[in-house]
Amino acid sequence: MSKASPSVTVVIPARYGSSRFPGKPLVMLDRKPMIQHVYEQAAACRLVTDVIVATDDERIKQAVEGFKGRVVMVAGDYRTGTDRVAAVARMFEGNYFVNLQGDEIPLQPDLLVDLIDPFIASGVGMGTLRRTMDATEDVQSPSVVKVVTDHAGNAIYFSRAPIPMVRDDASRRAVGGLHYIHIGLYMFRRDILLKMASLPTGRLEDAEKLEQLRALEHGIPIRVWETQHASLRVDTPEDVEPVAEKIREFEAIKRELSAMKSVPSR
Numbered sequence: 001m002s003k004a005s006p007s008v009t010v011v012i013p014a015r016y017g018s019s020r021f022p023g024k025p026l027v028m029l030d031r032k033p034m035i036q037h038v039y040e041q042a043a044a045c046r047l048v049t050d051v052i053v054a055t056d057d058e059r060i061k062q063a064v065e066g067f068k069g070r071v072v073m074v075a076g077d078y079r080t081g082t083d084r085v086a087a088v089a090r091m092f093e094g095n096y097f098v099n100l101q102g103d104e105i106p107l108q109p110d111l112l113v114d115l116i117d118p119f120i121a122s123g124v125g126m127g128t129l130r131r132t133m134d135a136t137e138d139v140q141s142p143s144v145v146k147v148v149t150d151h152a153g154n155a156i157y158f159s160r161a162p163i164p165m166v167r168d169d170a171s172r173r174a175v176g177g178l179h180y181i182h183i184g185l186y187m188f189r190r191d192i193l194l195k196m197a198s199l200p201t202g203r204l205e206d207a208e209k210l211e212q213l214r215a216l217e218h219g220i221p222i223r224v225w226e227t228q229h230a231s232l233r234v235d236t237p238e239d240v241e242p243v244a245e246k247i248r249e250f251e252a253i254k255r256e257l258s259a260m261k262s263v264p265s266r
Contacts, residue, residue, distance in 0.1 A: 006095040007049040008116055010042040011088045013074075013081035014064075014102040016057035021236055025060050025102050029244045030251065032067075034234060035060065037105045037247065039069045042098075045109035047116040049094070053102075054084045079201060080211035082186065086197030089190055096120065097193050101184035105232040105243070107250050114227040115187050125192035126215055127223040128155070130180040131231075136173040138181060143235045145210060147182040147224060155222040158182055158210050182224075183231060186212065196220060 014025040014035050021027075025035040035053060042051045053064045053071040064071040072091065078084045085099045096119070098112070106112060111129070119127045130147050138144040142160040149155055157163065166175060188196070202217035204210075215222055232243045 005049075006120060007093070008047055008096045008098060008120075009088075009092065009094045010045075010048050010051045010098040010100050010112070011085040012038055012042065012051070012053045012100050012102050013084040014053050014055045014057075014060050015081075015084075016055070016060055021234070023059075024234060025055075026063055027234065027237075027240055029105075029234075029240065030247045033063050034105065035064060035102055036067045036069070038100060038102055039064065039067070041106040041109050042100055042112060043069075045112040045116070047113055048098075050092075052088055052092075054088050082193070082211050083197050085188075086193050089193050094190060097188050097190060099186040099188070103234045104184035105234075105247070107230045107232065107247075111183075111227055111229040111231055112185070114229060115185055115225060118225050119187045119223070122223060124221065124223045125189045126196070126220055127187045127225065128212065129183040129185055129227045130224050131183060131227055131229075132176060133174045133179040133181050136171070139172055139174050139179055143233075145182040145184075147180050149180075149224045153224050155212070155216065155224050157216070158208070158212050160208055160210070180226075182212075183227065184233065192220060 016023055018024050026033045029037060039051055042048055053069060054074045055061055055071060056075055061071050061073060072088060074084050074087045081101055082099050085097055089097050115127060115129050139162045145158055145160060146163050147155055147158050148163055196215055199214055199218050202214045204217055205213040212222060232246055234240060234243050
């Protein structure tokens with residue numbers, strides 16, 4: 001008898017009252033609310049057992065139910081998305097939980113595979129993804145989180161600052177193999193997720209406003225794997241139209257490829 005596959009629950013924390021962009025999960029991107037784009041990509045992943053939106057707002061709840069998604073109300077004053085994911089983990093059984101941030105839109109379900117597959121094989125307690133940084137402006141942007149790792153792939157630090165800074169390069173350009181973007185996607189063993197939620201906010205976490213730093217400050221290792229798959233992020237209202245346009249372009253490419261595959265060969 002084959003061993004049963006472990007359950008992988010993707011939780012998408014979706015808060016209405018963002019200080020920089022209220023109502024962000026409901027912003028329309030190519031005829032769909034952003035939360036629907038994120039949900040559908042997670043649900044299409046072959047390794048995902050369940051997808052749940054965790055929200056504190058009735059408007060988001062109704063929107064998710066409108067596209068037949070699964071949603072739970074998580075009321076209360078939670079510090080971060082990870083703390084909301086932990087609240088869901090207390091409600092439902094499961095081996096592994098993935099925190100997929102509601103403003104991080106995977107363009108392909110395989111983005112999640114790039115984390116879930118090696119995570120389960122590795123036996124680590126917490127993991128995330130990075131992608132090579134191409135644009136030099138991303139090095140300087142505080143909206144783009146950077147990550148540096150050791151030779152084993154464990155995170156050394158995450159920052160909004162340009163890390164590592166190449167001292168002798170006055171242009172401060174992005175350097176391949178040195179500068180990496182951190183993707184807003186975390187995977188946890190259930191016990192590590194609940195432990196992290198029980199820990200006090202760290203000073204680095206509070207300063208950078210990066211929840212993953214709580215884990216590093218309290219000695220929880222974070223393994224980082226690399227992905228080549230693209231994702232889109234919405235931080236401010238100014239990001240909406242460029243992201244919507246990229247989604248339209250990507251969908252057009254997918255339709256063209258699908259049409260090519262459907263043409264019988266002669």
